[in-house]
Amino acid sequence: MKKRYDELIDLINDASYKYYVLDNPTITDQEYDDYYNELLNIEKKYPELKRDDSPTNRVGGDVLEKFEKVTHQNPMLSFDDIFNEDEIVLFDERIRKTVKNPEYTLEPKMDGLSGSLIYKNGVLVRGATRGDGVVGENITNNVKTIKSIPLKLTENIDIEVRGEIYMSKASFEKANEERKKQKESLFANPRNAAAGSVRQLDSKVTASRNLDFMAYFIPNPEDYGLKTQEESLNYLRKLGFVTNYKLNSLAHNVGEIIDHIAYLGSIRKSLPYEIDGVVLKVNSLLDEQKLGFTSRVPRWGIAYKFPAEEVLTTIEDIKFTVGRTGKITPNAVFNPVHVAGSLISRATLHNEDYCLEKDVRIGDIVSIRKAGDVIPEVVEVKLDRRKEDSKPFKMTDVCPMCNTKLIKKDAHHFCPNNHCPARNVEKLIHFASRDAMWIDGFGENVLEDFYNMGFIKEFSDFYHLADYKDELMSMEGFGEKSINNLLEASLRSKNNSLERLVFALGIRYVGSKKSKILAKKFKNMDNLIKADFETLENMDEIGPKIASSIVSYFQDEENLNQIAKLKEIGLNMEYLGSSDSSLFDGKTFVLTGTLPTLTREEATKMIEDNGGKVSSSVSHKTDYVLLGENPGSKYDKAIELGIVIINEDGFKELLS
Secondary structure, three states: OOHHHHHHHHHHHHHHHHHHHHOOOOOOOOHHHHHHHHHHHHHHOOHOOOOOOOOHHHHOEEOOOOOOOOEEOOOOOOOEEEEHHHHHHHHHHHHHHOOOOOEEEEEEEEEEEEEEEEOOOOOOEEEEEOOOEEEEEOHHHHHHOOOOOOOOOOOOEEEEEEEEEOOOHHHHHHHHHHHHHHOOOOOOOHHHHHHHEEEOOOOHHHHHHEEEEEEOOOOOOOOHOEEEEHHHHHHHHHHHHOOOOOOEEEEEEEHHHHHHHHHHHHHHOOOOOOEEEEEEEEHHHHHHHHHHHHOOOOOOOOEEEEOOOEEEEOOEEEEEEEEOOOEEEEEEEEEEEEEEOEEEEEEEOHHHHHHHHHHHOOOEEEEEEOOOOEEEEEEEEEEEHHHOOOOOOOOOOOOOOOOEEEEEOOOOEEOOOOOOOHHHHHHHHHHOOOOOOOOOOOOOHHHHHHHHOOOOOOOOHHHHHHHHHHHHHHOOOOHHHHHHHHHHHHHHHOOOOOOHHHHHHOOOOOEEEEEEEEHHHEEEHHHHOOOHHHOOOOOOOOOHHHHHHHHHHHHHHHHHHHHHHHHHOOOOOOOOOOOOOOOOOOOEEEEEOOOOOOOHHHHHHHHHOOEEEEOOOOOOOOEEEEEEOOHHHHHHHHHOOOEEEEEEHHHHHHHO
């Protein structure tokens, strides 16, 4: 009887391997059921014969009181996420500093939860969740119910295998249909459904959810003579695991990476399971070892996440913020969500009229999107999901920072107090920002601390911080190196061209583009200060509204005193660009790939200094595509549209 029992297990395991792994079933469902029932009958009659790897274990077993904690032999680290083409370029550039001519594996990022499987002598002995990466939960009984996880491997080896536990779209729909019949709350998405199902104390419940497993990683591949991630994936399939071999790919440059990401994005909706991105790994295991790990993530891999154009979230609060002009803006506050490639936790509600028109309330479920790929905004309130006790929006009538009575101009409310702390902090944040003086290191939190401590109250204070170096170093989170970096960044900013300073001053309606126009026209700060309304009004792209704002700004004695202090400190007040060059007037450039000697910032500045414009996307309005090494899809688009493509040498020829 034992011989027949062992034979039945081999027959069923072989059938499962050919069905799940090879997509090539060799027996009918009826034959499978007959073998299974015969096996079940033998185990009932001769329970002493039952093996740990018996397929009958997949129906679930005893109910646990709680999950046992288990420590992973090797930490289960997750990859950093990236969201756009530029970040792919930066990742590739970083890899190439250590690895010559890297090859990458590209694997669909399954939208489930990570699991670890331990096999001894080829038999599954433990399954665990990722947990915090170091300690997970023992879910052995539950993973045994997942039919695509082999209970016994094709080789009698000791090995740990990692992969994704997920729920297919069909299983998700079926599970929700069943929950609807039972009048239970529906699962939000397949990922949540899989996570909830695999952590059931009753493994029979897990078995009923029809989960799946996709293998993708062996923590110690060198022990099995493997040299690449590609070989690891092939070996996993040979052992009896389902892998994504049909959708995996190899890439040798950024262009090939972007092409495969675009392909997976285009077929994403047609797949039988959810994917939310693409995982990039250096293929060579020797190169992986060279690159190593940080304390948190592997250096040799990254996870590209498909951008969500619009997501649902719950408004937890509505906060009022004060801008540098005193404008009060209501903002929806919610748990961080990814929208169009960015992690956001706030979205603008613009003004009182916008809030009342959409009837936005705290506690509402709303859809969020990026407006023009820049500012997150609330698109729609899901009124059918509103709580009965929600309260209508009410606009504040006083400044949230200084309590000054607000005034209303057109659709907006303003704080009229020029000395409002919030307005002053916003002005300082703007002054130090990347497009203004670019004093690196002075983020919002740092400036708020320095403002509250009295170190920076006005623009000129950025350049007196050396006087307080010892005091600054005594603050929590600041050491000599970080303070020196701030001092050096301030010192470097003294040499910026005039347009950066004009923008940094925060003149109403004067953005970075208008600042460049003004700097090129007037060449130095003194000339700009003396400019009259008529001269300004008649300039291209300025007009009466902006002209009036500029004149008013320079008529204010306090503003002039600020500029005088900056001049006394030694800030450059001259325009350093090509003031009379119109070489690229009316021309639009798009940059793609890595240039041999120029950074993107340097090339952009050269184009703008000569009257041109740089765009992020290729269209019929594009005049030139400046091509670097490992270009992305912009290159293909340029070929398709017949746009002129030049390399760095060609670009320099144009300039000469």
